[in-house]
Amino acid sequence: MKLAYSSASPYVRKVMIVALECGLADRIEKVPTAVRPDQPNTALGRDNPLMKVPTLTTDGGEVLFDSRVICAYLDSLHSGRKLIPEAGGARWKALRLEAQGDGMTDAGILVRYESTLRPENLRWKEWIDGQTLKVMQGLDALEKEPEQLAGDLTVGQIAIACGIGWMQFRSIFGDLFAGKPKLKAWFDRMSERPSFKATIPA
Amino acid sequence: MKLAYSSASPYVRKVMIVALECGLADRIEKVPTAVRPDQPNTALGRDNPLMKVPTLTTDGGEVLFDSRVICAYLDSLHSGRKLIPEAGGARWKALRLEAQGDGMTDAGILVRYESTLRPENLRWKEWIDGQTLKVMQGLDALEKEPEQLAGDLTVGQIAIACGIGWMQFRSIFGDLFAGKPKLKAWFDRMSERPSFKATIPA
Numbered sequence: 001m002k003l004a005y006s007s008a009s010p011y012v013r014k015v016m017i018v019a020l021e022c023g024l025a026d027r028i029e030k031v032p033t034a035v036r037p038d039q040p041n042t043a044l045g046r047d048n049p050l051m052k053v054p055t056l057t058t059d060g061g062e063v064l065f066d067s068r069v070i071c072a073y074l075d076s077l078h079s080g081r082k083l084i085p086e087a088g089g090a091r092w093k094a095l096r097l098e099a100q101g102d103g104m105t106d107a108g109i110l111v112r113y114e115s116t117l118r119p120e121n122l123r124w125k126e127w128i129d130g131q132t133l134k135v136m137q138g139l140d141a142l143e144k145e146p147e148q149l150a151g152d153l154t155v156g157q158i159a160i161a162c163g164i165g166w167m168q169f170r171s172i173f174g175d176l177f178a179g180k181p182k183l184k185a186w187f188d189r190m191s192e193r194p195s196f197k198a199t200i201p202a
Numbered sequence: 203m204k205l206a207y208s209s210a211s212p213y214v215r216k217v218m219i220v221a222l223e224c225g226l227a228d229r230i231e232k233v234p235t236a237v238r239p240d241q242p243n244t245a246l247g248r249d250n251p252l253m254k255v256p257t258l259t260t261d262g263g264e265v266l267f268d269s270r271v272i273c274a275y276l277d278s279l280h281s282g283r284k285l286i287p288e289a290g291g292a293r294w295k296a297l298r299l300e301a302q303g304d305g306m307t308d309a310g311i312l313v314r315y316e317s318t319l320r321p322e323n324l325r326w327k328e329w330i331d332g333q334t335l336k337v338m339q340g341l342d343a344l345e346k347e348p349e350q351l352a353g354d355l356t357v358g359q360i361a362i363a364c365g366i367g368w369m370q371f372r373s374i375f376g377d378l379f380a381g382k383p384k385l386k387a388w389f390d391r392m393s394e395r396p397s398f399k400a401t402i403p404a
Contacts, residue, residue: 037333045339049340050306050336050339050340051335051339062291062298065305066301069300072297092264092266095271099267099268103268118329124240133242137247137252138251
């Protein structure tokens with residue numbers, strides 16, 4: 001398999017962590033790929049019209065995106081314990097948590113674009129405030145209901161940890177864990193996993 | 203089930219079309235909910251920290267989001283033909299198409315925010331151009347490979363049609379079908395389905 005790849009992307013990291021946890025990482029060839037919203041990568045656009053990483057080309061030549069679809073595909077390729085539980089309440093809990101992690105990350109990315117890429121005289125405070133609130137409420141909800149993060153590793157926990165890790169890497173919001181000791185302890189434990197250590201953004 | 207609802211949202215429409223196609227619509231109570239990125243709906247934030255519609259509360263009191271998770275949940279509640287094929291190539295084709303439809307819709311929404319909500323003196327042409335290109339490449343890819351849209355109805359086709367329907371409703375990009383007779387014929391056929399007619403944005 002070939003993966004359009006950027007080590008700084010939280011969604012690429014999510015895919016690589018899933019690949020490592022599922023024992024599939026050595027079947028993935030990483031293809032370094034630059035994406036910026038103001039500099040369209042039209043070469044990538046031939047495979048993925050959205051011009052986003054990660055984009056996976058399977059051994060059969062099928063192109064898959066986005067990270068949720070790729071993670072689900074990888075999880076279908078092995079016979080070990082699944083990162084996406086196959087049915088029942090555990091499945092919906094994991095997928096909802098993934099959506100929360102991805103949504104917080106999307107909001108963080110929009111804040112970063114607004115406060116770094118966009119020309120300074122075109123920035124809109126209400127936009128930054130609104131997206132920031134999504135991230136902060138997401139973190140608050142996890143601290144208030146730590147059982148959301150409990151249990152065996154799922155793609156949901158991976159999505160949350162990749163989002164937090166990326167926001168730390170980009171230093172967008174200051175200390176994400178102020179007043180959140182439970183969330184911090186959980187994140188510190190996640191960060192000890194070999195799959196997380198092997199995918200620290202560079 | 204209760205659904206935080208706005209008739210103008212393409213993602214709410216996607217969920218309602220899935221509910222109608224699966225025979226579940228009469229089990230869903232619609233709760234009118236206003237969302238705007240510059241006017242955070244903190245009441246909705248108590249259920250969904252991302253403050254987005256659709257947000258579903260199940261009969262068991264679990265909160266589910268986003269539209270992908272809700273559509274998959276609804277598709278699990280009935281024993282008829284599934285809108286998300288359960289395995290194999292058909293599954294990945296449908297989920298990839300859903301990701302493409304959602305991604306095109308996300309890009310269209312960002313263009314609309316930029317060109318209507320954002321104060322006029324803070325708009326950035328490169329941003330609009332980059333997001334517009336994602337939509338146009340997505341439409342081009344569907345015209346070039348109409349087999350992507352062929353076969354029994356899936357959540358992928360629904361996502362594409364809701365995105366196109368919403369862009370027409372908001373008149374963001376002019377004629378989406380210029381030079382795309384195959385895509386137009388497909389969309390016209392989709393628009394004839396009772397589930398689409400019952401969910402036209404108002």
